[in-house]
Amino acid sequence: MVTLENVAKTYQTRRGQIKALENINLQIDKGQFVLIRGPSGSGKTTLLMALGAMLKPSGGTIMFDDTNVYRLSVSERALFRGKNIGFVFQMFHLIPYLSLLDNVLLARMRDNSKMDYYDKANKLLERLGLGDRLFHRPAQLSAGEKQRAAIARALLNEPKILLADEPTGNLDPKNADEVVKHLRDFQANGGIVILATHGALAEKFADRIVSLKKGLIEKVEAQETGVKT
Amino acid sequence: MNVSRLILKEITHRKINFAMGVVAVSTAVALFVTFMTSGQAYRRETRRIMRDMGQNLRIIPRETAMDEFWTQGFSSHTMPEEYVHKFANLKGYSYTHLVATLQKSVEWQGRTIILTGILPEVLPLDKRHQAPMTFSVKPGDAYVGCQVASIFKMEEGEKIDIFDNPFTVKKVLFETGSKDDIRIYGNLHDIQKVLDLPGQVNEIKALECLCLIESSDKDIDPQVLAKEQLAEILPEGKVILLQGIAKIRENQRAAMEGYIAFIMPIILAVCGAWIAVLAMMNVRDRRQEIGIIRALGHNSSKIAALFLGKSLLIGLVGAFIGYFAGTALALKYGPEIFKITAKAIKPEYSLMTWAVIVAPVFAAIASFIPVTIAVAQDPADTLREG
Numbered sequence: 001m002v003t004l005e006n007v008a009k010t011y012q013t014r015r016g017q018i019k020a021l022e023n024i025n026l027q028i029d030k031g032q033f034v035l036i037r038g039p040s041g042s043g044k045t046t047l048l049m050a051l052g053a054m055l056k057p058s059g060g061t062i063m064f065d066d067t068n069v070y071r072l073s074v075s076e077r078a079l080f081r082g083k084n085i086g087f088v089f090q091m092f093h094l095i096p097y098l099s100l101l102d103n104v105l106l107a108r109m110r111d112n113s114k115m116d117y118y119d120k121a122n123k124l125l126e127r128l129g130l131g132d133r134l135f136h137r138p139a140q141l142s143a144g145e146k147q148r149a150a151i152a153r154a155l156l157n158e159p160k161i162l163l164a165d166e167p168t169g170n171l172d173p174k175n176a177d178e179v180v181k182h183l184r185d186f187q188a189n190g191g192i193v194i195l196a197t198h199g200a201l202a203e204k205f206a207d208r209i210v211s212l213k214k215g216l217i218e219k220v221e222a223q224e225t226g227v228k229t
Numbered sequence: 230m231n232v233s234r235l236i237l238k239e240i241t242h243r244k245i246n247f248a249m250g251v252v253a254v255s256t257a258v259a260l261f262v263t264f265m266t267s268g269q270a271y272r273r274e275t276r277r278i279m280r281d282m283g284q285n286l287r288i289i290p291r292e293t294a295m296d297e298f299w300t301q302g303f304s305s306h307t308m309p310e311e312y313v314h315k316f317a318n319l320k321g322y323s324y325t326h327l328v329a330t331l332q333k334s335v336e337w338q339g340r341t342i343i344l345t346g347i348l349p350e351v352l353p354l355d356k357r358h359q360a361p362m363t364f365s366v367k368p369g370d371a372y373v374g375c376q377v378a379s380i381f382k383m384e385e386g387e388k389i390d391i392f393d394n395p396f397t398v399k400k401v402l403f404e405t406g407s408k409d410d411i412r413i414y415g416n417l418h419d420i421q422k423v424l425d426l427p428g429q430v431n432e433i434k435a436l437e438c439l440c441l442i443e444s445s446d447k448d449i450d451p452q453v454l455a456k457e458q459l460a461e462i463l464p465e466g467k468v469i470l471l472q473g474i475a476k477i478r479e480n481q482r483a484a485m486e487g488y489i490a491f492i493m494p495i496i497l498a499v500c501g502a503w504i505a506v507l508a509m510m511n512v513r514d515r516r517q518e519i520g521i522i523r524a525l526g527h528n529s530s531k532i533a534a535l536f537l538g539k540s541l542l543i544g545l546v547g548a549f550i551g552y553f554a555g556t557a558l559a560l561k562y563g564p565e566i567f568k569i570t571a572k573a574i575k576p577e578y579s580l581m582t583w584a585v586i587v588a589p590v591f592a593a594i595a596s597f598i599p600v601t602i603a604v605a606q607d608p609a610d611t612l613r614e615g
Contacts, residue, residue, distance in 0.1 A: 052609075081525075085526075087612075093520070097243075106235075107525045
């Protein structure tokens with residue numbers, strides 16, 4: 001379970017303070033698909049980064065079950081992030097000089113067995129329809145394939161939460177649907193999916209839709225999706 | 230995926246960045262190795278030349294007043310001629326030329342001339358084949374300086390009389406622009422007779438003289454030792470060491486080392502800045518990569534290792550290339566630049582160890598600021614930009 005209490009984030013700029021998030025209160029349970037919606041500049045990415053243990057809020061607390069992640073040291077937080085949180089970005093962020101397999105294996109933490117993870121990465125890529133692309137470089141893949149590879153990388157450590165920032169922003173409808181399908185598979189296996197978008201993507205699959213406006217929660221809509229975890 | 234594999238993959242992807250870094254390190258190492266190889270050769274050669282050259286000794290009569298000696302160029306006192314043979318037969322000394330003279334300034338036909346008697350040069354047994362350094366004058370002959378010849382209108386073959394001693398002008402010497410122009414040279418024994426100083430000389434020059442006697446006290450300069458020992462063996466003589474050439478060589482060497490000491494820090498600073506700029510460019514190019522690695526849960530030390538590891542590799546490859554390039558440069562162009570050391574220039578293998586240890590550390594230090602920036606980079610910022 002993820003709990004956000006009075007989360008706020010203020011950026012200091014030369015022109016003064018910018019309140020990116022203010023008074024965010026949210027509770028997300030295991031197996032939920034949460035859609036964070038809002039126009040550009042509404043605070044979606046900032047919220048996602050804060051949830052991803054990468055951006056310390058200026059105020060409030062973010063709890064992962066009983067862990068206040070921002071109370072951890074920087075290296076403990078990095079380890080926590082690596083083991084519990086997966087990221088999927090609009091721009092894929094695959095490393096251009098690594099093969100698809102190596103890109104996925106990049107997520108392997110030092111204390112994990114190399115051989116086990118090699119097999120795991122292979123199976124993941126196979127499952128995502130990239131079995132014949134293992135040794136291709138990102139530049140040799142289509143946008144849809146790149147995003148699926150990014151999902152495979154995010155899933156390698158079997159995280160509890162998957163954070164996706166406009167994951168279909170660069171994809172055609174067919175590939176977008178396929179990416180959403182994989183996110184729903186993750187949810188169906190008990191994971192939390194938090195997806196930020198400014199469009200109407202995945203609305204029908206979301207258990208909750210959180211609308212942000214100027215850093216504030218405008219409304220939270222709950223809906224029945226029929227997904228059983 | 231381990232750090233070393235990631236570094237190698239990145240290098241093969243951004244070959245130019247790596248190659249430019251290697252060029253920077255190789256340049257610094259190559260120049261250093263070239264200077265050091267040539268410099269070592271120069272030092273070795275200088276030592277050899279000085280050793281081989283030895284010292285030029287001047288043995289003059291003990292009572293000589295040095296102010297008078299330096300003013301007129303010879304002593305007004307004399308010492309036994311047998312000192313020449315004593316010196317020649319000394320064990321523990323080596324020389325290439327031994328020249329004894331008797332010189333005196335005299336009034337002759339209303340003019341001041343310097344009568345100079347020369348003993349035929351004594352050559353060491355093992356160097357008999359070499360050409361004498363000075364001319365030798367046969368008994369009854371005279372070699373006349375050009376001023377003397379001009380004043381007295383002397384010509385070669387002319388008979389002259391010096392204080393009732395007959396001489397034949399064998400040769401009129403070329404103008405030298407020195408005291409030699411007012412000399413009349415004769416055989417030592419003829420001049421001794423003219424001056425009524427039988428068996429006397431007032432200077433013995435031992436050229437390229439080496440003292441081969443070793444002292445139990447290693448701190449004593451062999452040349453100082455020679456001076457002390459000769460004073461005992463030749464009690465009526467005293468020894469002057471001519472150190473001019475040695476000083477000049479020493480000064481040349483100091484000047485060259487000073488030049489290297491001046492130029493090397495500049496080269497190192499330029500190459501260091503070059504590596505730092507390349508590392509900075511690399512960090513900028515890899516902002517998102519750094520962000521994603523951090524997002525995947527890897528800590529700052531992995532990011533630092535990625536960049537420092539690359540710098541160390543640049544330093545290592547640059548060290549090898551630089552060492553071989555520098556040595557090749559020294560071997561090819563060194564002999565032209567340092568003509569005197571041409572044969573002494575050879576690869577300095579000890580510099581390879583130096584290069585392999587110091588160059589990677591140097592490259593890592595040069596990349597320190599960019600690495601710090603990479604580590605301090607906020608992954609949230611870089612990923613948001615994406």
